[in-house]
Amino acid sequence: MSMCIAVAGASGVVGRRLTELLHARHEVRSLTRSPEDAARRGVRGRLIRADFGRRAGLERVLEGVDALFVATFDPVDPRHDAHLAAAARAAGVRHVVKLSALAVADADAQDLVTRWQRECEHLWRDSGPTWTLLRPRSFMSNCLSWAGAVRAGEPVRALRGDTRNACVDPSDVAEVAARALTDPAHRGRAYALTGPQALSVRDQVARLGELLQQPVRYEELTEREALVRWRDRYPEPLARAMLEMAARQAAGAKTAVTEDVPRITGRPAATFETWARGNIDAFRPDRDPNAF
Template sequence: MRLRIAVAGATGTVGRRLAALLGADHEVLSLTRSPEQAARLGVPGRPVQADFGRRAGLERLLEGADALFVATFDPVRPCHDEHLADAARQAGVRHVVKLSALAVTDTGAQDLITRWQRDCEDIWRAAGPAWTFLRARAFMSNCLAWADAVRAGGPVRTLHGDAPNACVDPADLAEAAARALTGRGHHGRAYALTGPRALSAREQVAHLAELLGRPLRHEALTEEEALAHWRARYPEPVARALLESARRQAAGAKASVTRDVERVTGRPATPFEAWARAHLARFR
């Protein structure tokens, strides 16, 4: 059955992959603040300009949508999910798939970002439409932040570089979202989505070096250096939350592996080596 599916965050790492997966068989509404950016990125579907920070008019953008995928990031001003949930209810959307974070299940995780994700899940539980939560570990694509340093022959510098993280391929998340949006049996389910093996940043750098056929160096950042880097990109509360998250990773909180990618998609989760090989041109 052909569905009308709205993708909130269509230019994001998961959203644009999801729109591509859905586009062949379903009508996709690609909700984005910048349709121009969506066009530049080649995001499939009908681009729809949407500002999730404003409630007015959002329900009109969702009219006729059977399902909605939501990927937001605004922990300092957490109104996006509230506005989308109210609009989805008013528009009669039947099912919502929300991209969340696996840290919400860790009682020791009390940083701003994790508390915000928990609040978002509560919003969707109460919103009215059936819900599915995709609780993801860190994205493998975060390693693309190292690309400039790798191409220049410099060191890759990270905080707690020996701490393992069961990071996941964003393409696996997009496929899981597509299955949840279009298949049966996913209502009221929360999936813990990880890669098949926990790796440290130092191990990821070693895999990249092997694939590139040349040595790469990993260097440790201090907490002060990492915090300064995050402060240059994010508001202070978010930078502090990232530091708390890194400390939990150093304590081993992000090393557990699940098989939920396989349960949802029907195939094993993508290993880091395969992700790196597919994106190797970015590091050359």
């Protein structure tokens, strides 16, 4: 049965893939701060300009929507989920799929980002519509942040590169989201989404080098160096939270592999090598970086 589905955060790595999965059978409203950028990125559906930091106008764009996917990204400004939840309730949205994080299930995880995700989950549980919570580990696509260095022949530099994370292909997360949005059997459920194997940064760098058929070097950052880098890109509280998350990974908190992806999709979760093969051109020296 065809539905009207809104995707909040449609330009994100999960949202973009989700619009591709849904648009052929459903009416998709792709909510994004920049429809122009979303169009360039290949986001499907009806592109709608939306600022989640402002409550005004959100109810109107959600009128007639059956199900809503929510991906928000600013733990320093938690208004986005509150505004979307109020608008969804007022517009009569019946079901919400919220992108969260697997760390929320770990009582020892008390960093800023994880506390914010927990608060968002509580907000959506109490918001009125039925809900599904998606809790992924780190996305394999985070490796794309290394692409510029690899193209330039420079080393990949990271903190605690020998620690492991059961990272997940964001396309798998999008497929689970598509099913949760359209099948009532997933209502009231929280899913832990991982890849099939816990890998370190060194492991991932080695795989990229094998696929590129050229050496890709890795260099370890100190905590101080990592913090300086993060401060250049993020507010201080978020940079500190990233340091705490790295410490939890070093303690082995992110290595467990779950079976929710294969159970829901009916196929094995994608390996890092599969993801890397599909995205290897982003790392080739002769590729245009603006194409990715």
